[in-house]
Amino acid sequence: MSFRKVELGRTGIMVPQLAFGAMSFGGMFGPTDEETSHACLDAAIEAGITFWDTANIYGMGVSETVLGTYLAAKKPEGITIATKASIIPGPPRRIDNSYDYLRAELEGSLEKLGLSSVELFYAHRHNPETPIEEVAETMGRLIDEGLIKGYGLSEIAPYTLSRAHAVRPVTAVQNEYSLWTRLPELGLIRSCAELGVSFVAFSPVARGMFGETSVRREDMRPGDFRLNNPRFVEPNYSHNLGKVEAFRQWARGRGVSVAGAALAWVMAQGDHVIPIPGTRTAAHLGEWLDALKIEMDAATLAEIDAILPVGWAWGDRYGDHQTVAVERYC
Numbered sequence: 038m039s040f041r042k043v044e045l046g047r048t049g050i051m052v053p054q055l056a057f058g059a060m061s062f063g064g065m066f067g068p069t070d071e072e073t074s075h076a077c078l079d080a081a082i083e084a085g086i087t088f089w090d091t092a093n094i095y096g097m098g099v100s101e102t103v104l105g106t107y108l109a110a111k112k113p114e115g116i117t118i119a120t121k122a123s124i125i126p127g128p129p130r131r132i133d134n135s136y137d138y139l140r141a142e143l144e145g146s147l148e149k150l151g152l153s154s155v156e157l158f159y160a161h162r163h164n165p166e167t168p169i170e171e172v173a174e175t176m177g178r179l180i181d182e183g184l185i186k187g188y189g190l191s192e193i194a195p196y197t198l199s200r201a202h203a204v205r206p207v208t209a210v211q212n213e214y215s216l217w218t219r220l221p222e223l224g225l226i227r228s229c230a231e232l233g234v235s236f237v238a239f240s241p242v243a244r245g246m247f248g249e250t251s252v253r254r255e256d257m258r259p260g261d262f263r264l265n266n267p268r269f270v271e272p273n274y275s276h277n278l279g280k281v282e283a284f285r286q287w288a289r290g291r292g293v294s295v296a297g298a299a300l301a302w303v304m305a306q307g308d309h310v311i312p313i314p315g316t317r318t319a320a321h322l323g324e325w326l327d328a329l330k331i332e333m334d335a336a337t338l339a340e341i342d343a344i345l346p347v348g349w350a351w352g353d354r355y356g357d358h359q360t361v362a363v364e365r366y367c
Contacts, residue, residue, distance in 0.1 A: 038329045040086040041322045043308055045117065046208030047233045048187045052088035052117050054304050055328065057081045057091055058239065058315030062103045063096020069317045075110075080319035082113055084326055086216055090211075090237070090313050091150075092121035092161060093142050101149035109151050119157035119209075119237075120146045121191065124271035124362075132362045136175040143184055159189035162362035169197050173204035180205075189237070194366035195224040198234065207234050210213070214238035214306075215361070216284070216299055216341070216361075217277070217350040220361055222306075223367050230309055239284070239301050241312035246281050247299040249324065262359065266353030269323070276351045283344050297327025302341060306335035 040053035062074045081089070091100045101120060108116065122142035125131050133139075144157060158179060160172050169190075176188035187208030188200060201207050210229055214221045215238065228238040244263060245252035254269060263269045268277055281295075288298040296314065303312040316322050332338070355363060 040329065041237070043311065045088075046187050046235050047156065047206060047272055048156070050117060050186065050207055053085055054311055054313070055300060055325065056237065056307075056311050056313040057322075058086040058313045059091040059096045059100045059104060061315045061317040062091075063094075063100040064094065067268065071103055071106065073318060075107050075287040076280075077317060077319045077322055078104075078107050078111075084322065084330050086322075086325075087113075087115050088119070088311070088313075089115045089162070090119045091146075092113050092124075093146050094122075094124050094126060094161070095191075097126075098149055099143075101146050105152075106107045117157070118150060118152065119153045119159065120150070120155055121159035121161040121189075122146065123159075123161040130361055132162045134160055134167040134172045134175070135165045136178060139175055140179065140184075145186070150350040154184050154186065156186045157189055158185040159191050159209070159211060161191050163190060163197060163364065164362060165194055169193075169201045170204045173201040173207075175184070176286075177205040190206055191239075192299055192363045194364040195228040195287045196366065198225070198228055198232070198365060202232050202234065207232070209235040209237050211237040211239055213240045213354060214241045214303065214310075214312075215241045217243045217344050218300055218354050219347050220367070221355075222347075223270075225366075226307055226310065230307055234309070236307065237311045238310060240314075241303045242296050242299050246277065246321050247284070247295050248321070249283055249285075249295055251278055266354075266359065267356050268350060268354065270352070273350075273352035280345060280349055284341070287340065287344055291331060293327040296321075296324040297329075297340075298331055300325055300328040300331050301331045302338070304328065305338065 040055045042051040043054050045052050179185045188211035191211040285295045288295045300312050
């Protein structure tokens, strides 16, 4: 069994419907090292997960460098790479969507990755002071220059997608989507389908909650953004933990991993919907493969909906201090 292939936007590039997010390679959720990261990528290839996503700010270049050393050493075939730029951490944190900045950051990313081009390049956030039409024109120039095959936008609203797409067709939108974050169902997933745009769902296992054991506050390192995220503070955390545990028991009753069930649910939301979980280890990646074992038919989806109905999670997905350049549309 293997993950079925879907087209990445309208590029003609075929990718597995399950992708791999390499943010953890930068150390955001705990210490890691190149050997462990490379072993994780070995496991990804063995599983047929060959669509890999990174960004210039993941470990401030560490994630891209780890991918680059792996590609140079192993020379795997058929890998599709996506990276991102636009966020300047600061302080103060700001967003730059200008051509000069994006091109310079892209060139730096390509050097770290050891590539002459990437299949997909995202504006990691949209600066509201920069018309999205200008961003689309910038991305079009990068495509015409042969540095990227397609472009994407992240954390955007449906109206931003339609405006950008009218200037230069968008390849992918990457927004948060999972069983506990359902906002994209209010127009964005549908808009992507209508326009032929891939919808790449980040945090599809709810920032670690949909694992065999849920992430615990006491295990988070100082500075972990989840410590001040509304869904991970009390009383929200305890409520959410209880609901996830009910889903965990359901998955185990089906003989599948919790992460596998959560990922299968995301993929069932549309042929163009591509979940992009992340991990640091091959062991955790192995839990994802149970997504191949479960059929998300109408009865199964109804059972899940009875356990985790729309809106079940307590707390917003971001606190007000975490919403810089995150577009809201409802």
